[in-house]
Amino acid sequence: MAKALVLIEHKDSKAKKASLEVVHALHSQGVEVEAIVFGATLDKDTLATDCGAQGAKKLHVVSDASLGFYQAENYSATVENTFKAGSFGILAAAATALGKDLLPSLSVKLEGGLGVDCTGLTINGDKVSAKRPMLAGKYFATVNFKSGPAVISFRPNVMGLGDGSAGKAEIANVAMTPGAGKAKTTGIEGGAQGNSRPDLAEAERIVSGGRSLKSAENFKILEELADTLGAAVGASRAAVDAGYAPHSMQVGQTGKTVNPILYVACGISGAIQHMAGMKTSKFIVAINTDEEAPIFQKADYGAIGDLFEVVPALNKEIKALLE
Numbered sequence: 001m002a003k004a005l006v007l008i009e010h011k012d013s014k015a016k017k018a019s020l021e022v023v024h025a026l027h028s029q030g031v032e033v034e035a036i037v038f039g040a041t042l043d044k045d046t047l048a049t050d051c052g053a054q055g056a057k058k059l060h061v062v063s064d065a066s067l068g069f070y071q072a073e074n075y076s077a078t079v080e081n082t083f084k085a086g087s088f089g090i091l092a093a094a095a096t097a098l099g100k101d102l103l104p105s106l107s108v109k110l111e112g113g114l115g116v117d118c119t120g121l122t123i124n125g126d127k128v129s130a131k132r133p134m135l136a137g138k139y140f141a142t143v144n145f146k147s148g149p150a151v152i153s154f155r156p157n158v159m160g161l162g163d164g165s166a167g168k169a170e171i172a173n174v175a176m177t178p179g180a181g182k183a184k185t186t187g188i189e190g191g192a193q194g195n196s197r198p199d200l201a202e203a204e205r206i207v208s209g210g211r212s213l214k215s216a217e218n219f220k221i222l223e224e225l226a227d228t229l230g231a232a233v234g235a236s237r238a239a240v241d242a243g244y245a246p247h248s249m250q251v252g253q254t255g256k257t258v259n260p261i262l263y264v265a266c267g268i269s270g271a272i273q274h275m276a277g278m279k280t281s282k283f284i285v286a287i288n289t290d291e292e293a294p295i296f297q298k299a300d301y302g303a304i305g306d307l308f309e310v311v312p313a314l315n316k317e318i319k320a321l322l323e
């Protein structure tokens, strides 16, 4: 049976759900899972509890003053060494910006195969295969790993979490292996969601706006609803192309793939390229003046009306309910 090493991302020592889903996806298939986490100052117990609850037996903790930010070279060298020392067969991470940055080069260093942004996993003895959506989710490829380790990133919000009763991970302190030192991250600026809103790719609730918002300033009404709901704010490509929102907020085929519990599409027509990025949302709410808009074919709930009236009214009602 394969043994897996999972890269854990965290915020202030709280493991990200997307990483824990990867632990659970492997553990639930009977794989022996160990995890690795990086940071300058880490609450090891909290991380070990989070990872253990989803099935990790051991947590490799790499704590170093230089790791206050993601340092690609140091992460890569340390993961490579830990992986090689532990006779692992699978290296996995969430298909976040960090996972997508780190895993391709590691698959080369480890002489393994690479499956990116996968949404399914099958383990049969030593045989590993992963399901990967292609062409905006119209087709699925089955990636069979034939030789060398399987290096896999999993799409956030797809694999789910276990009931949290798997146990607690043993902590193993690991010294950081310094990389070549050619590049160093010295700071990270707040992104489009500011510091308080959840990351778009991981958010459980998203309020998204389209061309019909007409200006960047008008996105404020979506931000207000998002803040009431604890949601991230997204945008269609038409809104991004018009300069109303940055590309980091774009949802769709050429933007981010999201999979929230709630997706509120405000003045978005529902073009196939937009749907490719959000159609797996659990509940879709559409607000649109055109009752024929394609988004209503996928929506669970719809309001036919002007978003400039409906969104503030919705925000007011939800706020009153939450008080």
Ligand SMILES: Cc1cc2nc3c(=O)[nH]c(=O)nc-3n(C[C@H](O)[C@H](O)[C@H](O)COP(=O)(O)OP(=O)(O)OC[C@H]3O[C@@H](n4cnc5c(N)ncnc54)[C@H](O)[C@@H]3O)c2cc1C
Binding pocket: 209, 210, 211, 212, 235, 236, 237, 238, 239, 250, 251, 252, 253, 254, 255, 256, 266, 267, 268, 269, 270, 271, 272, 273, 274, 277, 287, 288, 289, 290, 293, 305, 306, 307, 308
């Ligand atoms: C190769 C390729 C890749 C693409 N990738 C993406 C992608 O990643 N993401 C993406 O989103 N698109 C993508 N697109 C573009 C996509 O085809 C659509 O053009 C785009 O999604 C339309 O954005 P929209 O819904 O905001 O605008 P529109 O299609 O113009 O729709 C605006 C909607 O707002 C409604 N409306 C107008 N006023 C109001 C109001 N006051 N209140 C409520 N509703 C109102 C209208 O009825 C209409 O339905 C891609 C296209 C191509 C060719």
